[in-house]
Amino acid sequence: xxxxxxxxxxxxxxxxxxxxxxxxxxxxxxxxxxxxxxxxxxxxxxxxxxxxxxxxxxxxxxxxxxxxxxxxxxxxxxxxxxxxxxxxxxxxxxxxxxxxxxxxxxxxxxxxxxxxxxxxxxxxxxxxxxxxxxxxxxxxxxxxxxxxxxxxxxxxxxxxxxxxxxxxxxxxxxxxxxxxxx
DNA sequence: ATTATGATTCCCT
DNA sequence: GGGAATCATAATC
Numbered sequence: 455x456x457x458x459x460x461x462x463x464x465x466x467x468x469x470x471x472x473x474x475x476x477x478x479x480x481x482x483x484x485x486x487x488x489x490x491x492x493x494x495x496x497x498x499x500x501x502x503x504x505x506x507x508x509x510x511x512x513x514x515x516x517x518x519x520x521x522x523x524x525x526x527x528x529x530x531x532x533x534x535x536x537x538x539x540x541x542x543x544x545x546x547x548x549x550x551x552x553x554x555x556x557x558x559x560x561x562x563x564x565x566x567x568x569x570x571x572x573x574x575x576x577x578x579x580x581x582x583x584x585x586x587x588x589x590x591x592x593x594x595x596x597x598x599x600x601x602x603x604x605x606x607x608x609x610x611x612x613x614x615x616x617x618x619x620x621x622x623x624x625x626x627x628x629x630x631x632x633x634x635x636x
Numbered sequence: 637a638t639t640a641t642g643a644t645t646c647c648c649t
Numbered sequence: 650g651g652g653a654a655t656c657a658t659a660a661t662c
Contacts, residue, residue, distance in 0.1 A: 499645095502646080505645075506645090507644075507645065507646095521644090521645095522644060522645095523643095524641085524642080524643080525641080525642040525643035525644065526641065526642060526643075
């Protein structure tokens with residue numbers, strides 16, 4: 455995987471990220487759930503233009519955009535084209551289990567990295583990672599050997615543009631944060 | 637199924 | 650400067 459991978463629209467990149475391995479400081483696993491956000495998308499932070507918070511969402515592709523959600527959690531996005539990003543919603547844990555359980559304070563494997571807030575807590579993602587390159591430490595990405603089987607559906611937790619099927623998940627995975635309708 | 641939690645942004649006055 | 654809204658989660662009903 456190379457930086458050019460992210461120089462496209464999030465709606466294209468998001469499904470292709472399913473099956474990619476993501477590690478932060480050695481902890482992580484397989485990305486099993488993503489959502490796409492576009493500049494002309496009312497549910498996107500970039501919809502009303504650049505701001506202090508969304509600065510990195512307009513920065514170089516292949517970098518991280520981290521924001522605080524509901525005042526409590528962090529959420530990790532991969533920046534694609536300017537104002538376009540992929541929200542990482544769930545990971546199937548593979549490495550660094552003990553460290554992730556320690557950071558989470560829990561050890562239920564099905565809830566360890568399932569959900570954007572849990573994922574960031576388990577991987578130790580904070581605002582410090584905002585704007586960092588995904589191709590440098592502590593990040594590590596590894597493309598899947600074969601394209602994954604991807605499910606699609608409407609995005610979660612938004613009130614605008616709810617009809618766009620811009621949520622993507624690994625078919626059959628029990629680690630997605632919410633089941634995809636059959 | 638419902639609610640407490642509680643930081644930051646953004647949009648208005 | 651105020652107040653609603655927010656890309657969730659965990660605890661409680």
